[in-house]
Amino acid sequence: MHELSIAQSIVDIVGQYVPPAEQERVRTISVRIGAMAGVVPDSLQFCFTAVIHQTPLERASMEIEHIPFTVSCHSCSCTSETEPGIALCPLCGSADTEIASGTELQVVSIDVDEELTGAS
């Protein structure tokens, strides 16, 4: 399953920034997912929960920020949201566009508790 390996790599990224001893203090992991990233957010959320089960990250939650697919048009200089995968400018119909957003799949922040506040 695609999302499972993505969830695993998110956990790996957290591991690169947060030492193992501090991982149980991780509260929120924010990720940004573009409409064209090919990820089903619900499925990723589900896989993430499975991956962190019985690890120091078990109490962390993942926050998903959805990024719409947008193209910026060279003909009319507009950036507009459009149907994922269709790189035509929705305003003037030009195909002279480039993808402005929507392909992201990145960890944007890791929120770690200052102190370990009692076990819940």
Ligand SMILES: [Zn+2]
């Ligand atoms: Zn245009």
